[in-house]
Amino acid sequence: MNEPLAPLRDAGAPGAGGTAAPFHPAIAERLLAWYDEHARDLPWRRTRDPYKILVSEIMLQQTQVKTVLPYYEAFVRRFPSVSALARAPVDEVLEVWKGLGYYRRARNLHAAAQAVVERFGGRVPDTWEEMIGLPGIGAYTAAAVLSIAYGKPYPVVDGNVIRVGARLLADEEPADSVRLKRRIFSGLSQVIPVERPGDFNQALMELGATVCSVRRPVCAACPIAAHCAARASGRAEELPVPARRATVREDRFTVIVARLGQATLLVRRPEDGLLAGLWEFPRAASVPEGEDEKDFVRAALHAAGAGAVDVRYVERAGAVVHRFSHLEWRMEVLRVELAAATRASGAAERAASDARWVSAAELEALALPRAMQKVWETAKAFDAPVRESGRGFRGTG
Numbered sequence: 001m002n003e004p005l006a007p008l009r010d011a012g013a014p015g016a017g018g019t020a021a022p023f024h025p026a027i028a029e030r031l032l033a034w035y036d037e038h039a040r041d042l043p044w045r046r047t048r049d050p051y052k053i054l055v056s057e058i059m060l061q062q063t064q065v066k067t068v069l070p071y072y073e074a075f076v077r078r079f080p081s082v083s084a085l086a087r088a089p090v091d092e093v094l095e096v097w098k099g100l101g102y103y104r105r106a107r108n109l110h111a112a113a114q115a116v117v118e119r120f121g122g123r124v125p126d127t128w129e130e131m132i133g134l135p136g137i138g139a140y141t142a143a144a145v146l147s148i149a150y151g152k153p154y155p156v157v158d159g160n161v162i163r164v165g166a167r168l169l170a171d172e173e174p175a176d177s178v179r180l181k182r183r184i185f186s187g188l189s190q191v192i193p194v195e196r197p198g199d200f201n202q203a204l205m206e207l208g209a210t211v212c213s214v215r216r217p218v219c220a221a222c223p224i225a226a227h228c229a230a231r232a233s234g235r236a237e238e239l240p241v242p243a244r245r246a247t248v249r250e251d252r253f254t255v256i257v258a259r260l261g262q263a264t265l266l267v268r269r270p271e272d273g274l275l276a277g278l279w280e281f282p283r284a285a286s287v288p289e290g291e292d293e294k295d296f297v298r299a300a301l302h303a304a305g306a307g308a309v310d311v312r313y314v315e316r317a318g319a320v321v322h323r324f325s326h327l328e329w330r331m332e333v334l335r336v337e338l339a340a341a342t343r344a345s346g347a348a349e350r351a352a353s354d355a356r357w358v359s360a361a362e363l364e365a366l367a368l369p370r371a372m373q374k375v376w377e378t379a380k381a382f383d384a385p386v387r388e389s390g391r392g393f394r395g396t397g
Contacts, residue, residue: 031204081122091366143155249326249327255375
């Protein structure tokens with residue numbers, strides 16, 4: 001959403017089995033007292049630098065704190081200011097992000113830094129309209145940065161907060177329901193303190209991460225348990241109702257790990273869509289039944305921008321499966337050795353601008369998506385000893 005969640009007229013009304021006034025004024029005081037005593041010591045909590053808070057919030061999206069910690073430290077060392085991040089090539093940013101996943105976050109963060117420099121002279125904006133106008137910044141991130149860095153009373157509604165709020169309300173709507181989010185936002189808007197809105201938001205997220213957990217919430221340790229309708233009805237573990245599962249689509253294709261001497265061919269994905277702008281190995285449809293594998297590889301590599309190639313041999317290295325939230329890739333890995341490759345021309349020359357021969361060291365350093373890391377690991381495991389034994393050998397001519 002590109003604006004704060006608008007409260008519904010009945011936002012304070014009970015959900016199924018809920019309570020008429022779950023967001024009591026005493027919640028803020030009790031949460032903050034608990035947070036002051038129990039908050040984890042995290043590096044982004046030791047600063048009010050809006051840039052560093054922005055980095056942490058984007059990294060923490062869909063990612064656990066323990067995973068983010070080393071990446072955050074490395075990232076702010078490499079790019080200590082918004083200007084330093086804006087000046088860096090996007091490939092350098094992706095290199096530092098490598099392994100954290102959801103690479104679109106890194107590209108959006110880089111684009112947002114460039115916008116901050118261009119529009120605001122390097123100062124992260126402190127108004128909702130300006131913050132939400134930055135590339136890749138949604139309502140949650142805007143509220144988090146504005147409340148924590150600038151003390152603006154915007155409630156955050158992330159996964160942890162939704163869980164806490166749904167239990168306070170004993171609301172039976174699915175966790176991804178906009179109506180549920182609006183009820184929670186409306187309730188929090190009534191109790192978020194003007195003095196410490198950032199700490200209040202972090203206290204709620206901390207509570208959801210450490211006490212009001214997905215399974216077996218520790219209600220006895222919760223500072224606001226007295227206001228929780230789900231606890232009162234013995235249903236805390238049942239709520240929130242899980243989000244509706246999306247249908248997972250399955251894609252099958254062939255991935256080609258092509259080597260010419262010590263160099264391996266990579267191609268860049270389109271600038272929009274899944275894994276936008278990241279590097280991967282060339283891929284094509286599955287090898288048609290009865291088609292010569294070397295002819296198939298020649299055509300696929302030519303289309304990828306490698307020009308005309310002389311294929312020395314082709315090996316089937318194995319199968320790799322990688323699952324995204326909505327999609328499953330089933331990949332057959334072909335390991336290919338080339339005797340030669342000529343300069344691309346015509347349409348292939350245009351494709352060649354997004355093709356790159358890299359050394360093994362460069363390949364290891366590049367921010368390959370996890371699916372392609374699996375492919376590379378499979379190809380490396382199926383190496384010289386296999387060729388010498390003849391297993392998987394597909395000719396030399």
